[in-house]
Amino acid sequence: MTHPAPVDGLRTPQRFLAIAAISAGTALVVIDGAIATVALPTIARDLNVAPSSAVAVVTVYQLVLVMTLLPFSGLGDRIGLKRLYQWGQLVFAVTTLLCFFAKSLPFLLIVRAVQALGAAAALSVSSALLRSIYPTRQLGRGLGINSVVVSSSAAFAPTLGGLILGVAPWPWVFASAVPFAIVSLLLGRALPAPAPREEPFDVLGAVMCAGMFGLVIGGLETAVHGDSPVVSAAIVAAGVLVGILFIRRERGEVAPILPVDLLSKPVLALSTLGAFTAFVASMTLLLSLPFRLQHGFGFAPSEIGAAIAPWPLTTMIVAPLAGWLSDRYPAGLLGGVGMALAIAGLTALAFLPADPDYLAIAWRMALTGAGFGLFLSPNARLIIGSTPRERAAAAGGLISTTRMVGQTTGATVVAALLAMGLGTGGDPALIAAALALVAGLCSLARLRPSLRNPRRDEAADAQPGTQVR
Known part of the structure; x- marks a missing residue:
């Protein structure tokens, strides 16, 4: 059954069913991406691989997401947002069953790559579907609900992973997200189905986009895992060359796959750079901490999940509050304060006592978590608020891709630190604090008057009543 997208959102009760479908799909992607971190030490032991190699279980998933998010977003416009979203959920649910047959790391990595394809297909069009689900006057509320789903799923994932590992083998950690896919598929009949666009899909641009991200990040990964430095450098150089050609080509496109037109704005460039370094910092800490807690302090897997949970739980509370504050105070100021808090917390984590209890962690x-929550929500709002209405979807894709590139880079950093024997101490937290400092400086730089209102001549494109801060 197809539900054409109405002019200004879906009517109830169809709207509520569609919201539930999108929320379940969002929870699926977040849980599957976050829950694996708790299981990495167990996977490394059971598959008899080094901890630095086990990190690839997370890295491969994130790399495929990075490579395909923007191309899938363009494909969804051509074949139908609803169709691509539901096919993504189905692919994810089916491939998750293959995790139970994984007896080697290479097989598990292939399964994770296909899982990521399904997740990317759904995630790439979820923001566009939200715009069709909610009336314009309630779009901000809808994005807020989606933000709460993301935060609560991130908070839920480590604890759920720890509980599952306490009673079942590690493949059940990945299977825990399947119910969300089933719910999303069953309720997906209520999703709107905007008419596909008639323009041909830019296949060459999609391939170049995926190749750019894949070669650069893949080359860095091969270097981390001890392959030939010459070969690794050649792979990265090839990715950089593809990227240069891709960006030049995108500058001539009306609606580029990579939103180079948005990144030419200083406020958006600073916001994107700040978000990137913030995500690298958070992933560097969150991915290295399970190894430190288990190998350095003797924590059980179930205890590791509980120790990580206060970060996303606090973010879940602070992020909506930060969004409300960003309507009244500059995002540059809020982000600077947030990163100051994050730097204090990361530094304290770097210098944990020799035998820390749960409260100390x-x-x-x-x-x-409070610091990152205070930074990320206003930062995302500033990116959306500084973007013309006709490019809002591209801005959403930019935010998602920046998050995934940052998290994938953070995973690569952790793998390098583990390979060098530095990943189970306080070094990852200190590196994360340095990255948070860069994010804070980017945020404060946006307080310059020339950047706080950079698009007066395009104010008519913004949401009525929205003030860019």
């Missing part, structure tokens, strides 16, 4: 994680 929990307050440090909560402080750090």
Whole structure:
């Protein structure tokens, strides 16, 4: 059954069913991406591989997401947003069953790559579907609900992973997200189905986009895992060359796959750079912490999940509050304060006592999570608010891709630190603090008057009543 997208959102109760379908799909992607971190030490032991190699279980998933998010977004416009979204959910649910047959790391990595294809197909069009689900006057509320789903799923994932590992083998950690895919598929009949666009899909641009990200990040990964430095450098150089050609080509496109037109704005460039370094910092800490807690302090897997949980739980509370504050105060100021809190928390985590209890870790994680929550929500709002209405979808894709590139880079950093024997101490937290400092400086730089209102001549493109801060 097809539901054409109405002019200004779906009517109830169809709207509520569509919201539930999108929320389940969002939870699926977040949980599957976050829950694996808790299981990495167990996977490394059971598959008899080095910890630095086990990190690839997370890295491959994120790399495929990075490579395909923007191309899938363009493909969804051509074949139908609803169709691509539901096919993505189906692919994910089916391939998850293959995790139970994984007896080697290469097979598990292939399964994770296909899982990521399904997740990318759904995630790439979820923001566009939200715009069709909600009336214009309620779009901000809808994005807020989606943000709460992301935060709560991130908070839920580590604890759920720890509980599952306490009673079942590690493949069940990945299977825990399947119910969300089933719910999303069953309720997906209520999703709107905007008419596909008639323009041909830019296949060459999609291939170049995927190749750019894949070659650069893949080359860095081969270097981390001890392959030939010459070969690794050649792969990265090839990715850079593809990227240069791709960006030149995109500058001539009316609606480029990579939104180079948005990144030419200083406020958006600073916001994107700040978000990138913030995501690298958070992933560097979150991915290295399970190894430190288990190998350095003797924590059980179930205890590791509970120790990580205060970060996303605090973010879940602070992020909506930060969004409300960003309507009244400049995002540059809020982001600067947030990164100051994050730096304090990360530094405290770097210098944990020799035998820390749960409380000693929990307050440090909560402080750090509050800082990132205060930074990321206003930062995303500024990106959307500084973008013309006709490019809002591209801005959403830019935010998602920046998040995934940052998280994938953070995973690569952790793999390098583990390979060098530096990943189970306080070094990852100190590196994360340095990256948070860069994000804070980018945020404060946006307080310059020339950047706080950079698009007066395009104010008519913004949402009525929205003030760019």
